[in-house]
Structure formats: C-alpha cells, structure tokens
Amino acid sequence: MLPLLLLSLVALSNCYEVSVDHFQQWAFDHGKTYENESVRAIRTLVWLDNAQFVKDKNAENNGATFKLNQYADLTHEEYKALLSPISDDAITRAPEDMIAMALPPWVNIPDSKDWREENAVTPVKNQGACGSCYSFSTTGALEGACAIKTGKLQSFSEQQIMDCSWQYGNNGCNGGMFDRAFYYIQQQGGIDSEAAYAYTAKESHTCKYDPKSKAGQVTGFYYVKQEDENALQAVLALKGPVAIAINAGLRSFQFYSSGVYDDPTCDATLNHGVLAVGYGTDKDSGKDYFLVKNSWGPDWGLGGYIKMRRNSNNQCGIATYPSIPDC
Ligand SMILES: *[C@@H]1O[C@H](CO)[C@@H](O)[C@H](O)[C@H]1NC(C)=O
Numbered sequence: 001m002l003p004l005l006l007l008s009l010v011a012l013s014n015c016y017e018v019s020v021d022h023f024q025q026w027a028f029d030h031g032k033t034y035e036n037e038s039v040r041a042i043r044t045l046v047w048l049d050n051a052q053f054v055k056d057k058n059a060e061n062n063g064a065t066f067k068l069n070q071y072a073d074l075t076h077e078e079y080k081a082l083l084s085p086i087s088d089d090a091i092t093r094a095p096e097d098m099i100a101m102a103l104p105p106w107v108n109i110p111d112s113k114d115w116r117e118e119n120a121v122t123p124v125k126n127q128g129a130c131g132s133c134y135s136f137s138t139t140g141a142l143e144g145a146c147a148i149k150t151g152k153l154q155s156f157s158e159q160q161i162m163d164c165s166w167q168y169g170n171n172g173c174n175g176g177m178f179d180r181a182f183y184y185i186q187q188q189g190g191i192d193s194e195a196a197y198a199y200t201a202k203e204s205h206t207c208k209y210d211p212k213s214k215a216g217q218v219t220g221f222y223y224v225k226q227e228d229e230n231a232l233q234a235v236l237a238l239k240g241p242v243a244i245a246i247n248a249g250l251r252s253f254q255f256y257s258s259g260v261y262d263d264p265t266c267d268a269t270l271n272h273g274v275l276a277v278g279y280g281t282d283k284d285s286g287k288d289y290f291l292v293k294n295s296w297g298p299d300w301g302l303g304g305y306i307k308m309r310r311n312s313n314n315q316c317g318i319a320t321y322p323s324i325p326d327c
Helices: 002-013 020-029 037-060 076-081 098-102 133-150 158-164 178-188 229-238
Strands: 064-066 214-216 220-223 242-246 256-261 272-281 288-293 305-309 323-326
Touching (some): 020 037, 037 064, 133 158, 133 178, 133 214, 133 242, 133 272, 133 323, 158 178, 178 220, 178 242, 178 323, 229 242, 229 272, 229 288
Parallel strands (some): 256 305
Antiparallel strands (some): 064 256, 220 323, 242 272, 242 323, 272 288, 288 305
16 A cells, blocks of 8 residues: 555656646745736746746756746746846956865865755845845855854844945845955955844845944955866865855756756856855766755755756856855
8 A cells, every 4th residue: 555655646746737727726835926817827828838848857857856936937038037147357357276275185075065064054045036146145155154163153144245235346136246245244344143134135225234233254255266176175175165156047947956957058157146065976866966055945946955066067157156255
C-alpha cells in the first residue's frame, strides 16, 4: 500500500497540468487579484504559456527542476524589467587581486562550505517590486562578516543603503552596486539594524540613519580576482559570504525550483545582485555548484536559494564581480 501511495504522489508532483483550473488554483495560492476580467484573461494566457515552458524544462531532466512561482503570470520581458542592468562604469573599475595576496598556494580548501551552518546567514528576505537587489547583497555580505567576527548574527538595514547612498552612485529602486554601498557604509561609519530602519520597498531621498541604532560597520572591502571561480571558492572557504553579480535574465532562472541550475547559454550579462554563501558538488548530477542566497522571498527557488553551476566557464558571470567587506 505504502509504495503505491508514494508512487502516485511522485507522479502528481511531476505533473504540471497546463489548464485554466490550475491557473485559478495558482492565483488563489499566490493571493493574486486582477483589476477586471480582461486583465485576468491576459494573465491566464501568459500563465498557460509559462506552465508549458515549466513542463518542458522539467521534462529535460538536466539535474534542475522548475516551478510556477510568483512570477508565473509575468511575461519574460516583464520579469526582466524587474532586474537592474549593472552599468558599465561599475564594472570597469580594476579589482584588487585579493586572493593572490591572501592565499598561499599550499592552503587546502574544503570540498564544500555552507555558511548557514555557521550561523552567518540571516533568513531569506524579499525585495518586492523594487530594484534594490544590490542592497540585499550588501547587507548579506556584511551580516556574514560581522557574525563571523563577533559571533553575533544580526540583520542590517537595506532601506538605509537605498535612502542614503545616492551620492555614491546608487539609484534607490532602480539599481545600484554593492561595492558602492560598502564604501558608503564605511564613510558613514555604520549601518542600522533591520528592526530600527525597516524595509519599505520604496525609495526615498530622506536618509534616516541613526547612529544609536548602529548594528554593524564596514572597515574595508575587497574585490575577488575577476572571472576566477577558484578564487571565489577560496574566499568563500576562508573568509565568508561574498556579494556577487549574476545574469538572472534567462526564462529558466525565472522559474528555478531545485537542483543545480545549469544553462550553458547564460552569459556574463550582469543584471542582479545576490549573495554566495557556500559551494559544493551535487551528489545526484555530479555537478559543482555555488550556493546562492536570493532576495525574492523563501517561496522562490530552493527555499529562496539557488545552486548555480560552478566550474563551467564562469556561467552567468558568477565570478565576474565578487566583492567582500570587513566588519
Ligand atoms: C481593465 O483594466 C485595464 C487596466 O487598468 C484597463 O486598461 C482596461 O481598459 C480595463 N478593461 C475593462 C473592460 O474595463
């Protein structure tokens, strides 16, 4: 009896029924409401197209699975508009060759690492409908650095970075860069706790930083050697979580659910800031991966995380612009 039951559960979970009924269930589950029936009809068609895409991607069986998440009623163009292109002037700055300075060749690197196991990663956050990804990369990297230094894990304020780092080249809800944010926090002298300076998913030009609520600071920051996945691995192994920029623009990324995300067509067109918190090798597929924390809530991907292919020609530009702060 039991094996039969298990079998039917597995069969069900692999079966995406591409139907209007299923759309209605999805809309209910995700709390989606639409202005009127014509908008609902358009979103139904978009959803049905995405449902077919997800079904086809899952049938490829390439070691990753895909699901109809909160973005399932968005066209791919609408999804991409949520990302923020990383401007050229941000990536022409010559990185310091940090790992070449810091890592003697005889140092051994473990085969896997997960900073969540060392209480250096806060729960997954949600940036909402605001292009503030860079501020979440910034807080994530600094939360890790400060937890490792002090033994105390605290959540830091993205809103402060958004409201207060305009002069450093960041653009509120319209994108920015984590290295500029590190520099801002260093100059400012601190960052408030999340609780003291809460996230609103809206930009403001009124900086409300309060030194009395300071929970952390940046004493310096580094770039990891560019396009060198071994260097990124080594910094992750020896130092802490690393802020990275990636290409999250493919339709497969939009619907990632589990396994190692591996799309050889994913180039280094950087458009999203995230946080690398570890690495390893997947037992089932044998693929190396970086473990990446996203800021789209815990329902996206693998509990809010994605395992991205490692050691495959710098896929999605994962090692193109890594940066890490000192607390
Ligand atoms: C439905 O809402 C959309 C978006 O606000 C609007 O453009 C459209 O005219 C509305 N259609 C009807 C039939 O009310």
